[in-house]
Amino acid sequence: xxxxxxEKLREIIDREIEQMELASRRPNELYLPVDYVLSNGGKRLxxxxxxxxxxxxxxxxxxxxxxxxxxxVFHNFTLLHDDIMDKADIRRxxxxxxxxxxxxxxxxxxxxxxxxxxxxxxxxxxxxLPVLLGVFNRTALEVCEGQQMDMNFETMPVVSExxxxxMIRLKTSVLIAAALEIGAVCGGAAQKDASLxxxxxxxxxxxxxxxxxxxxxxxxxxxxxxxxGGDVLLNKKTFLLVSAFEKANEQTxxxxxxLMEKENDPDIKVxxxxxxxxxxxxxxxxxxxxxxxxxxxxxxxxxxxxxxSRKSELMELIKTLMARKx
Amino acid sequence: xxxxxxEKLREIIDREIEQMELASRRPNELYLPVDYVLSNGGKRLxxxxxxxxxxxxxxxxxxxxxxxxxxxVFHNFTLLHDDIMDKADIRRxxxxxxxxxxxxxxxxxxxxxxxxxxxxxxxxxxxxLPVLLGVFNRTALEVCEGQQMDMNFETMPVVSExxxxxMIRLKTSVLIAAALEIGAVCGGAAQKDASLxxxxxxxxxxxxxxxxxxxxxxxxxxxxxxxxGGDVLLNKKTFLLVSAFEKANEQTxxxxxxLMEKENDPDIKVxxxxxxxxxxxxxxxxxxxxxxxxxxxxxxxxxxxxxxSRKSELMELIKTLMARKx
Numbered sequence: 001x002x003x004x005x006x007e008k009l010r011e012i013i014d015r016e017i018e019q020m021e022l023a024s025r026r027p028n029e030l031y032l033p034v035d036y037v038l039s040n041g042g043k044r045l046x047x048x049x050x051x052x053x054x055x056x057x058x059x060x061x062x063x064x065x066x067x068x069x070x071x072x073v074f075h076n077f078t079l080l081h082d083d084i085m086d087k088a089d090i091r092r093x094x095x096x097x098x099x100x101x102x103x104x105x106x107x108x109x110x111x112x113x114x115x116x117x118x119x120x121x122x123x124x125x126x127x128x129l130p131v132l133l134g135v136f137n138r139t140a141l142e143v144c145e146g147q148q149m150d151m152n153f154e155t156m157p158v159v160s161e162x163x164x165x166x167m168i169r170l171k172t173s174v175l176i177a178a179a180l181e182i183g184a185v186c187g188g189a190a191q192k193d194a195s196l197x198x199x200x201x202x203x204x205x206x207x208x209x210x211x212x213x214x215x216x217x218x219x220x221x222x223x224x225x226x227x228x229g230g231d232v233l234l235n236k237k238t239f240l241l242v243s244a245f246e247k248a249n250e251q252t253x254x255x256x257x258x259l260m261e262k263e264n265d266p267d268i269k270v271x272x273x274x275x276x277x278x279x280x281x282x283x284x285x286x287x288x289x290x291x292x293x294x295x296x297x298x299x300x301x302x303x304x305x306x307x308x309s310r311k312s313e314l315m316e317l318i319k320t321l322m323a324r325k326x
Numbered sequence: 327x328x329x330x331x332x333e334k335l336r337e338i339i340d341r342e343i344e345q346m347e348l349a350s351r352r353p354n355e356l357y358l359p360v361d362y363v364l365s366n367g368g369k370r371l372x373x374x375x376x377x378x379x380x381x382x383x384x385x386x387x388x389x390x391x392x393x394x395x396x397x398x399v400f401h402n403f404t405l406l407h408d409d410i411m412d413k414a415d416i417r418r419x420x421x422x423x424x425x426x427x428x429x430x431x432x433x434x435x436x437x438x439x440x441x442x443x444x445x446x447x448x449x450x451x452x453x454x455l456p457v458l459l460g461v462f463n464r465t466a467l468e469v470c471e472g473q474q475m476d477m478n479f480e481t482m483p484v485v486s487e488x489x490x491x492x493m494i495r496l497k498t499s500v501l502i503a504a505a506l507e508i509g510a511v512c513g514g515a516a517q518k519d520a521s522l523x524x525x526x527x528x529x530x531x532x533x534x535x536x537x538x539x540x541x542x543x544x545x546x547x548x549x550x551x552x553x554x555g556g557d558v559l560l561n562k563k564t565f566l567l568v569s570a571f572e573k574a575n576e577q578t579x580x581x582x583x584x585l586m587e588k589e590n591d592p593d594i595k596v597x598x599x600x601x602x603x604x605x606x607x608x609x610x611x612x613x614x615x616x617x618x619x620x621x622x623x624x625x626x627x628x629x630x631x632x633x634x635s636r637k638s639e640l641m642e643l644i645k646t647l648m649a650r651k652x
Contacts, residue, residue: 030474081437085430104411104477107433111407112470114440115463122459129456133448137441144438148356151430 003320005313006048012061013047016069020116033097033109034116037076040092045321046179047072052314053183053197056306063125064186067132070120071179074136077113078143078175080106085151114140128185135185135198139178146171153237164242165206173205180204193304200300204318207293211324213238214286217274220325229270235260239289240282247280294322329646331639332374338387339373342395346442359423359435360442363402366418371647372505373398378640379509379523382632389451390512393458396446397505400462403439404469404501406432411477440466454511461511461524465504472497479563490568491532499531506530510630519630526626530644533619537650539564540612543600546651555596561586565615566608573606620648 022035050068054061082088083096084106090096098106117136124132149167153159159167180201184194216231217240231238241256248256259272277283297318301311348361373394380390408414409422410432416422424432443462450458475493479485485493506527510520542557543566557564567582574582585598603609623644627637 027471027474027478029478030471081433085433107407107411108470108473108477110437111440112467114437115466115470118444118459119463119467122456122463126456129459130448130452133444133455133459137445137448140441141438141445144434144441145353145356148353148434151434152353152355 003316006052006317009048009051009061010044012051012065013044013069013072016065017072029105030109030112033080033101033105034113036100037080037097037109037113038073040076040094042072042076042092044072046075046176048317049176049179049201049314050183050186052317053180053189054187056197056304056310056314057184057187057189057193060187063128064183066120066123067182067186068179070117070136071175071182073113073120074117074140074143075175077110077117078147080110080113082147084110085147124186131185132182135178135181139174142170142174146174150237156237158245159237159242161239161242161246164237164239168206168209168239169202172209173202176205176208177201190305193306196300196304200297200304203293203297203300204321207290207297208321210239210286210290210293211321213240214283214290215324215326217270217277218283229266229273232270232273233266239286240277243285244277244280244282247282247285248276252276252280291322294318329642332378332643335374335377335387336370338377338391339370339395339398342391343398355431356435356438359406359427359431360439362426363406363423363435363439364399366402366420368398368402368418370398372401372502374643375502375505375527375640376509376512378643379506379515380513382523382630382636382640383510383513383515383519386513389454390509392446392449393508393512394505396443396462397501397508399439399446400443400466400469401501403436403443404473406436406439408473410436411473450512457511458508461504461507465500468496468500472500476563482563484571485563485568487565487568487572490563490565494532494535494565495528498535499528502531502534503527516631519632522626522630526623526630529619529623529626530647533616533623534647536565536612536616536619537647539566540609540616541650541652543596543603544609555592555599558596558599559592565612566603569611570603570606570608573608573611574602578602578606617648620644 017038020038022031022038025031047068050071051061051064054064054068079091080097083091084098084103088096089099094100096106097109101109121132121136122129146167146169149163150171153164153167177198178201181194181198184197189197213231216238217228219228221228232241235241244256245253255272256276259269259276264272298315301314301318302308304311343364346364348357348364351357376394376397377387377390380387380394405417406423409417410424410429414422415425420426422432423435427435447458447462448455472493472495475489476497479490479493503524504527507520507524510523515523539557542564543555545554547554558567561567570582571579581598582602585595585602590598624641627640627644628634630637
């Protein structure tokens, strides 16, 4: 039942995005890539969270639809620009915009997407516009800061767990938090509840990202749709690598550094890293960290003022995310 | 006297930008390039126009300062991203961000600048926020569309004057128009006056860009600070080239095409183009088009409801721009 509703909410977002009629806007060299990015068949997790948060406080979804779509458009804008910066060729099984078109197109279409996200926010009801815009602006800037930190990590020999957690808070969590807060505000939530929803989203985002790091290495290859260990091969400072450095003794640290520096057969490199992570208990450490963030997300949601019975869908969605295999 | 006030207004904008304390924000890899771009010693033309427009309708400047700064930050964001796309190495006598740092930095710091411009808009008074945001959003998207058209022109053999004028309307004029409209709205202008201010700015922007095209070829080298003819050497579709194509007979069209295709000594190429433009009367055509846009800008300003005596500063600034040599 609940999942049926989520499917319905996802369709509401899809329809809102279709209504933008991006494919027929001119100049279409600008808008076709935007249409391409937004019709990627994504899960629409963030806007669905907004709509569920709105429903939690109000029977009326309508006011949350455009702000929810704004979050989705902004999220996809960040993916588009991040893919240029990361030189990523593939996103959700399709060539990235800078590969399919070119870099200039990816830069400019991304810029247009950011403006489009603000157009959707601006459509919010007058009385809540200043609050929504405040949350959206602060969050958008934090996402840029998180991306910068992530790029900085590339050239840093060691990253502390604390810095890593701060990076994913900015790069991933605040947008999920804003999705819940914005939905709650659209639903008429009082400030205290809106803030609890934000906190819930923040924890959900942290859990979600640590889980992403786990799935990249331990995920089911068939369900995940790509070969495991991509992050390891790129020496990415994930939760796994960062906490391995924190737990490793001198000798293991040397082994990790050697593996990172040496040109190696990819399968062997992945296998060697798995062995080290096993020795250090990294997988179960990461799983328990993700779980505790998930539980905190549930707690914060629980602490909001609506009746528990109204929370079942959001609770269920969070639990589904906890159990995800891809 | 008037020019003294303009200097004062420029300082108000400089101070507002300084107050953002960009150089001390973290991560500074993100904010130092923003600080670099915004402390470029530019003329602050757009925000000064906003402040003058506000003064025209109100004795109280304060409400216009942050929205005016938003326009300036947005303008500099577009320059930053345009410079990546155009592979420009120098901007206002200094290396561009993607040259001084790198392309990823230029992309991400530009993104942060766009968000910062929205933060400044969001600081507007509650009652006018929806209107300002509406103008700002529409304008920002149009500027992206204009940049896309300009990039499209690069691979088009011929561009009509009509298309060229539409491109500069979007890429340049609407932001100058929005600067005047936003200032007027902050000053409490009625909708009809705000719209006349927008129209005035639109014409001013058209004049300004055609003049830019003229100055690139005919400007005083010393005052302009760079060698004349840069646009010609890049085969840029400027007003001069576009109207030359419109006026040229078959034989002259062939000469132009040949000049554009052939590897040539730069000085000779510039000289040859000047010769063709002289034959076709392009310089005086462009000058008269710029002048007529300037006059329209003055007319629209004249048609607004405040007493003429209040308009002298804006009138004088527009006339100064008309006479500019760099």
